[in-house]
Amino acid sequence: MSELNTKYLGLDFKNPLIVGSCGxxxxxxxxxxxxxxxxxxVVLKSVFEEEIILEHEKNLKERLEKQDSNLEFLDYFDYQIKDNLLKKQSQLIRDVKKDTDVPVIASIxxxxxGEWFSYAKLLEDAGADALELDLYRIPSKINIQAKEILKGYFEIVKRVKEHVSIPVSVKISPYFTDLGNVVAQFDMLGIDGIVMFNKFYNPDIDINNNRITSGPIYSNPNDYGDSLRWIGLLKEQVTCDLSASGSVHSAATFFKMLLAGANSVQVVSTIYKNGPGYxxxxxxxxxxxxxxxxxxxxxxxxxxxxxxLPNHGEVFERAQFMKYYGQHEQ
Ligand SMILES: Cc1cc2nc3c(=O)[nH]c(=O)nc-3n(C[C@H](O)[C@H](O)[C@H](O)COP(=O)(O)O)c2cc1C
Structure with a gap:
């Protein structure tokens, strides 16, 4: 009988399967x-930064319009707690934690x-065992350079780490020119884990009805190569934990991610498709x-x-392209 228990983010898990953030x-x-x-x-469904800010601004505006005479409401922590969204998320954490000791990772x-990062403390106080920051920004502004975006990401991590004492991971996209160096910089900042990778929403155009729609929401079982490659390449070069996320639909792929060095493996699409019994x-x-x-x-x-995978997973590098694709037509 195999023992599946493992450590991820310094926490004890009875096995490395984590249900990733989703509905x-x-x-x-x-x-x-x-x-x-x-x-x-489990990683809880994310609270979105925009939602937190919008709701908070709405609450503040309503109270100002009512000319609330009690200016104590301007006390930072007081008005934060009044925000429903975070109250709901905190309640969810409490509801789950009272019935299980399985680690619950909150997600933003x-x-x-901005200022939203102080809200992370509320999720910690509610009993979240760790926090996953889904760093999701489409670099659509053509006058903004990569270094500026990265500076923002590192600042977010620094600020959140200053506000909470639970472990913090970041879920990143694979689309960095210098992905290895980006991971190394998060590692140097003391991040506890990196989730590789998040999945951007796929836009599509419904040409029959002339409207913008969403493309496929679920991942494809064959697209796990990026996570496998990067976990294999980076595992021995960083001290933080690595969690595989993306296209894990079978036990074989689950096993492969662990062989590449993943400390945990997150699954989402396959649970939607096959149900929780899977x-x-x-x-x-x-x-x-x-x-x-x-x-x-x-x-x-x-x-x-x-x-x-000796030598930092160099088997995943360029030489393999020549080996496998070069021989394909022979
Ligand atoms: C319906 C759905 C909702 C999702 N919601 C979130 C979310 O709230 N926050 C998040 O970080 N990722 C979210 N994701 C992305 C997943 O956590 C995961 O990174 C992605 O689906 C890749 O994993 P998979 O191949 O196992 O599906 C969502 C994915 C799906 C399919």
Missing amino acids: LTGTADSILKMIDFGAGG NCYSV IRDLLSGLEKWMEKKELSNMDEVHKFGREL
């Missing part, structure tokens, strides 16, 4: 059901420094792979993976 992690019932099926942890989808299948499938390879625990899985 399924937005209610206590749904979360507890996935935990019953064996999920090792953010893109700017968590049990993924875990028993992982156990079968471990038994087949005679690996009895996560340390042995990672050690076996390191032997397969």
Whole structure:
């Protein structure tokens, strides 16, 4: 019998399968059901920075219009607590934590420094075990340089780390020219984990009805190569944990991510498609792979993976392109 327990972000997980941030992690019932099926942890549906700011501004405006005579409401923490969105998220954390000791990771989808980061403390106070910052910014302004965007990301991480004592991870996109260096810089800032990768919303055009629509929402089972490559390349070069996210739809892919060096593996699309019971299948499938390879625990899985991927995973680099594509037509 294989032991699946593992550590991620310095926390104990009974197994490395985490249900990633999505609608399924937005209610206590749904979360507890996935935990019953064996999920090792959950990342809550994100609170969006824009929503926090909009709601907060609306509350403030309403109170100012009422000419609230009690100016104490301007006390920073007082008016924060009145924001429903965060109250709801805090309640969700409390509801889940009272019934389980499985780690619950709160998530904020953010893109700017602003003042919102102090809200992270409320999620910590509600009992979140860790915080995942989904750094999601489409660099659409052509006059803004990469270094400016990165400076903002690093500032967000610094400020959030100053406000909370729970572990903090960032979920990043794969679209950086110098992805390895970006990860190294987050690592130097003391980030506890990097989630590779977030998935941008896919726009599409409905040419029959002349309107902009969403493209496919779920991932494709064959698109896990970017996460696999980058976890393999970076694992031995950084001290923070790495979590795989993107196109993990089968026990085999789950096992591959762990071999590449992932400390945890997040799944979303496949749970939407196959239902929460599929968590049990993924875990028993992982156990079968471990038994087949005679690996009895996560340390042995990672050690076996390191032997397969020597020299910082250089097997994922350019030389492989020549090897596999160059021979394809022969
Ligand atoms: C319906 C849906 C809702 C999502 N909502 C969020 C969210 O609120 N915050 C977030 O960081 N990621 C969100 N994601 C992205 C997932 O967490 C995950 O990164 C992405 O789907 C890739 O994983 P997968 O291939 O297992 O689906 C969502 C994905 C889906 C399909």
